Amino acid sequence: MEGTSEKLSLTSMLSKINIRAWVSRVPLLGWLIGALVAVGLEMAIGTPLARGLGLPKAPVLFGFVIMLKKPLLIPSAALYLALIYVLPIGLITRFGSAALNKLAAKLADFSTVFSILLHLALLYLALHLWSGMSDYRVLVVKLTLIAVMVTLSLNVINGYMGEFSCSHPGFMALGAYAASAFTVSLFVNDKLFGVALLPAAIGPFFFPIALFLGGVTASIGAMIVAIPSFRTRGDYLAIISLAFMFIVKSLIENLEVVGGPRGLGSQPDWANLPTVFLTTVICIWIINNFVRSTLGKALNAVRDNEMAADAMTVNTRRTKFLAFLFAAFWAGVAGGLFAHVLRYVNPSTFGIQKLAEVLAMVYFGGLNSVYGAIVGATSISLLGEALRPLEIFKWIIIPLLLILVMIFRPTGLIAFKEFDARQLIQPKI
Amino acid sequence: MSLLRVENMTHFFGGLRAVHNYDLEIGPGQVRGLIGPNGAGKTTIFNLITGIYNPTEGRVFLGDNQLNGRSPHEIAALGIGRTFQNMLLWRHMTVLEHVKMARYSKIGYGLIGAFFGTPRRNREEAESEEKAHSLLKMFGVDQFADQWVPNLPYGAQRRVEMARALAMEPKVLFLDEPTAGMNPEELVQMLAIIRRIQEKFELAIFLIEHRMKVVMELCERIQTLVFGEVIAEGTPEEIQNNPKVIDAYLGKEIVE
Numbered sequence: 001m002e003g004t005s006e007k008l009s010l011t012s013m014l015s016k017i018n019i020r021a022w023v024s025r026v027p028l029l030g031w032l033i034g035a036l037v038a039v040g041l042e043m044a045i046g047t048p049l050a051r052g053l054g055l056p057k058a059p060v061l062f063g064f065v066i067m068l069k070k071p072l073l074i075p076s077a078a079l080y081l082a083l084i085y086v087l088p089i090g091l092i093t094r095f096g097s098a099a100l101n102k103l104a105a106k107l108a109d110f111s112t113v114f115s116i117l118l119h120l121a122l123l124y125l126a127l128h129l130w131s132g133m134s135d136y137r138v139l140v141v142k143l144t145l146i147a148v149m150v151t152l153s154l155n156v157i158n159g160y161m162g163e164f165s166c167s168h169p170g171f172m173a174l175g176a177y178a179a180s181a182f183t184v185s186l187f188v189n190d191k192l193f194g195v196a197l198l199p200a201a202i203g204p205f206f207f208p209i210a211l212f213l214g215g216v217t218a219s220i221g222a223m224i225v226a227i228p229s230f231r232t233r234g235d236y237l238a239i240i241s242l243a244f245m246f247i248v249k250s251l252i253e254n255l256e257v258v259g260g261p262r263g264l265g266s267q268p269d270w271a272n273l274p275t276v277f278l279t280t281v282i283c284i285w286i287i288n289n290f291v292r293s294t295l296g297k298a299l300n301a302v303r304d305n306e307m308a309a310d311a312m313t314v315n316t317r318r319t320k321f322l323a324f325l326f327a328a329f330w331a332g333v334a335g336g337l338f339a340h341v342l343r344y345v346n347p348s349t350f351g352i353q354k355l356a357e358v359l360a361m362v363y364f365g366g367l368n369s370v371y372g373a374i375v376g377a378t379s380i381s382l383l384g385e386a387l388r389p390l391e392i393f394k395w396i397i398i399p400l401l402l403i404l405v406m407i408f409r410p411t412g413l414i415a416f417k418e419f420d421a422r423q424l425i426q427p428k429i
Numbered sequence: 430m431s432l433l434r435v436e437n438m439t440h441f442f443g444g445l446r447a448v449h450n451y452d453l454e455i456g457p458g459q460v461r462g463l464i465g466p467n468g469a470g471k472t473t474i475f476n477l478i479t480g481i482y483n484p485t486e487g488r489v490f491l492g493d494n495q496l497n498g499r500s501p502h503e504i505a506a507l508g509i510g511r512t513f514q515n516m517l518l519w520r521h522m523t524v525l526e527h528v529k530m531a532r533y534s535k536i537g538y539g540l541i542g543a544f545f546g547t548p549r550r551n552r553e554e555a556e557s558e559e560k561a562h563s564l565l566k567m568f569g570v571d572q573f574a575d576q577w578v579p580n581l582p583y584g585a586q587r588r589v590e591m592a593r594a595l596a597m598e599p600k601v602l603f604l605d606e607p608t609a610g611m612n613p614e615e616l617v618q619m620l621a622i623i624r625r626i627q628e629k630f631e632l633a634i635f636l637i638e639h640r641m642k643v644v645m646e647l648c649e650r651i652q653t654l655v656f657g658e659v660i661a662e663g664t665p666e667e668i669q670n671n672p673k674v675i676d677a678y679l680g681k682e683i684v685e
Contacts (some may be wrong), residue, residue, distance in 0.1 A: 048482075293550060294554065304518075307481065308518070310480075312531040313505040313534035313597050314502055315533070
């Protein structure tokens with residue numbers, strides 16, 4: 001009886017806290033500052049708090065792994081999450097929203113560019129500090145950022161242009177290998193390429209060149225899919241793109257000069273968190289600029305009705321060609337980063353499994369949307385890591401989630417929503 | 430003196446002859462009509478001139494430029510705008526985006542502007558948006574500017590399609606059954622709109638229509654097409670009384 005009345009008062013208390021109204025009043029600045037405080041708190045008292053609650057150490061990935069491996073520790077993990085994350089963020093956003101909105105307004109008035117850069121700096125700081133507590137976290141953040149790039153570039157073809165392209169793992173592979181061949185042959189003494197040709201000290205300045213080279217290689221490969229796309233749509237193009245993926249994979253497996261099926265390793269350790277973060281931000285910025293321009297919206301026109309686009313002066317061939325090469329470029333850059341984060345790459349990574357992952361991210365997150373790509377990449381990546389202890393169930397749960405989304409929201413969680421950085425940093429009065 | 434000239438155009442789809450020895454001349458500011466039974470080849474002629482098909486024989490000229498053999502978007506950029514019988518709209522784009530898209534050929538900022546948001550790109554996009562809004566206001570659909578086009582009522586969609594065709598600043602406007610599906614009130618409004626834009630933009634207009642009222646009121650000269658051949662050409666009065674036209678298309682009741 002007592003338990004019921006306790007539950008009743010909790011729900012009545014919760015219903016008084018109108019979550020939707022609360023969230024709609026918090027500017028982006030508020031969430032970032034809240035996250036920073038939470039991260040700072042974890043750095044200060046995280047480990048002792050965890051031990052005090054009976055956990056072996058501070059949970060690395062929001063407690064998912066602990067909850068799945070040792071269900072008895074679920075209450076402790078939940079309490080830890082509530083105290084370290086939910087409480088600081090909740091308090092700051094709930095009671096600081098007035099002050100935060102004033103601050104956001106002052107920043108936006110001063111200079112939108114400065115405000116955007118400040119928000120990015122805060123985001124980076126939060127990620128940097130959070131991942132500072134564990135190497136595993138660093139890896140997860142880097143791989144998630146790379147996934148965002150891949151998903152966004154795939155969204156350009158599958159979402160904005162409305163094709164069903166299976167060639168993205170191929171583009172990633174081309175980028176990964178081109179960038180790796182560049183850095184390893186020039187800066188590393190290794191078995192495949194022999195002696196380093198340039199001193200390692202100047203290496204990091206060449207990393208952008210390596211990534212660019214990876215992107216360009218992927219773009220050149222993309223012509224193989226782009227040119228057939230002039231005449232074919234839908235299923236037929238899907239098959240051509242699938243064939244492309246297999247061709248690239250087999251090609252690499254048969255190229256002994258880059259290690260063949262044994263892979264290519266000893267990439268220099270240049271893909272640190274700032275580099276990956278910066279590349280991802282630049283990727284999002286450029287792709288968003290493109291899809292918001294008339295040149296970019298032409299992709300939508302070609303998707304929705306090619307004949308009308310033709311009649312309205314849109315060069316449909318150039319549009320399709322551009323879309324494929326542009327998307328492939330960023331997939332290649334992402335592949336190059338991927339190879340340097342793991343410091344090893346082999347062709348089996350870029351097969352059907354990778355295709356399933358990237359397709360899931362795009363269709364789950366939302367088509368034709370930068371937000372969708374970010375949400376899809378982040379959620380599927382984190383979910384994938386969180387479900388790692390469950391091994392086989394991971395690839396039952398993620399597809400099931402995808403099926404649910406396809407039934408209830410066929411275009412994905414956040415589709416067709418325009419990303420406007422200017423609006424994002426505005427105060428929410 | 431002619432703006433658009435078609436010389437002896439014949440087209441085969443495989444073994445089927447769809448259009449035979451078709452000629453056309455439209456001068457600046459003139460309004461021409463094309464009537465005929467369904468399946469006569471009227472829309473095919475539109476598609477041949479605008480480049481969707483490449484004519485088997487014959488030539489098409491817009492001013493000094495030869496059109497046949499060019500791709501549709503080139504022909505459109507040279508100055509031929511059109512609307513479609515089935516109203517080919519873009520399902521996931523807003524009204525404003527529809528009208529801005531037709532200005533694709535006028536864009537100068539290229540890839541650098543598109544990727545990096547240069548001042549030139551911002552300026553050109555702002556200009557394009559302003560022009561789009563003024564066109565939308567003229568057609569009375571500016572209030573729908575940020576809505577997806579499929580959400581609009583049918584009449585508004587037709588007007589958006591016309592605004593879109595005008596956004597590319599054409600010299601000749603091809604209208605394929607612009608009053609299809611309209612009630613008498615909407616029809617009168619559409620007639621007024623067509624007259625207004627023809628005056629304001631000094632357009633030559635080439636019109637396919639089934640409603641005789643529209644054709645007779647708007648067109649200076651009319652061609653009657655049956656099985657891909659022009660069986661009669663003349664002023665509205667001449668066509669109305671032409672026995673071949675009455676036989677093949679109009680029917681005896683109209684004459685009464």
